[in-house]
Amino acid sequence: MKVKFDAAPVLRKLSRYGDLREEDLRALRSLLEEFGRLRGTREQIGACEDGPCGIRFVLSGWACRYKSLEDGRRQIVAFLLPGEVCDVCHSGISPTDSAMATLTPVVFSEVPQGRFEALLHDFPTIARALWRETAIDMSIQREWTLNVGQRHAYERLAHLLCEIFLRLNQAGLTSGITCEFPMTQCDLADATGLSVVHVNRTLQELRSENLISLQGKTLSVPNLQRLQSAALFDTAYLYPAAADARA
């Protein structure tokens, strides 16, 4: 059966980074929907079988990028949420640098390099928006370094939950104080550099102080302010600079 590929989350997200006109949106949408693909839960994305890889976008579902050490230790270095681009910067890097995997069933697009470059050439507005999203990705990666390097377990988890909630919110995927949250505690451990056991206990702490409620696959944040201050969270890193005078 033919799946409906819905590019809306990507368009919504990218619109945050530039004033995309109708024609920009249409061009991008049709390209994304042309190259839609599917993956199940806990599958690899971008393994060799795929042949020469292109630019990927997550249309729905959650994925992550991770790196591993020889002995099996694993670090999730980024989450890829609906609407987000996977790796504008990634072509040109040794593909063994890191790997991608899904956390849920995922619909994504993989646009061939050539087609995508043509698009960027024809629609410079899209190029500029994408450039900004890349800048934000870089900024997020720096924040993660700070997070695992300096924050204590309690702050660290709080920070991660804050970030995800806000990013989902940007994609229009929160409803009020709640959002879907399909990750396991094991994923949280790999992303924070903590042990599963300690993640479990720390989550209980956060729950007992009513900073979050997390059951089933649903996260609620009754008071975002309080969670942010528990996380020493500074929103600056998630948002582009205020109106940029330069062209």
Add this chain to the structure above:
Amino acid sequence: MKVKFDAAPVLRKLSRYGDLREEDLRALRSLLEEFGRLRGTREQIGACEDGPCGIRFVLSGWACRYKSLEDGRRQIVAFLLPGEVCDVCHSGISPTDSAMATLTPVVFSEVPQGRFEALLHDFPTIARALWRETAIDMSIQREWTLNVGQRHAYERLAHLLCEIFLRLNQAGLTSGITCEFPMTQCDLADATGLSVVHVNRTLQELRSENLISLQGKTLSVPNLQRLQSAALFDTAYLYPAAADARA
């Protein structure tokens, strides 16, 4: 007195990422030398006084990018070594996201946004090379997340020293098994997320096993292979993908 701004390290480094012709090099060099600047040890780079900021390159000396928490905890998220670009991706991000400071006296160039964009437009080869360097920077940032998230103190420090040695080597700044190493143990602590005391002890361990020798401002790595394996170091993340067939 007029300082000699030598753009050679930048040109050498960038040449690793693309086949720059004589004319590319000349154009870039003259731009870099036009906008040279100076800083002393432990000074800020890119504070407000500088006005609207441009694209920065380190010509000589060491600097770092860091982030801090409200209570003073500090994480160095990147080192900026001679020849490296500071932040292609950075315009468009809230400037409070992170800060830059020098570790030694530094000579750098700060090319105004407009002038630089013109250069990239006229010399697409430079643009492509710079794009790849940015991709590597991103890759390095991911590796740092892995480093502080998963590696033990011993591996972590070994890894950092390895990386710096290899990056200096790329810039032509090593001679044999030694290189300059102006960082304090305090800087190492901030970069690894360890305490100064523990850095000190771990360095002693590394020394006692002859993996490094570090005295004065000089680092020697008698056996890079051994240091790499102690660090669980995989060089893939530092290098661009093998010859890229696509245009």
Add this chain to the structure above:
DNA sequence: CGTCAGGTTGATGCCATTCAACTTAGGTGG
């Protein structure tokens, strides 16, 4: 020769890991 930044050392304690067992929930086949 005093001063100060950087480096070194020892003692102590906590945050987080590890190991191991147990519980719960969701899914599947008989």
Add this chain to the structure above:
DNA sequence: CCACCTAAGTTGAATGGCATCAACCTGACG
């Protein structure tokens, strides 16, 4: 519809890696 199975979550106890605190040492420099 229940029995089984497996992944995920939870709990307790013991260990240890690394932080913290507080001295003390060293060398560079004015």
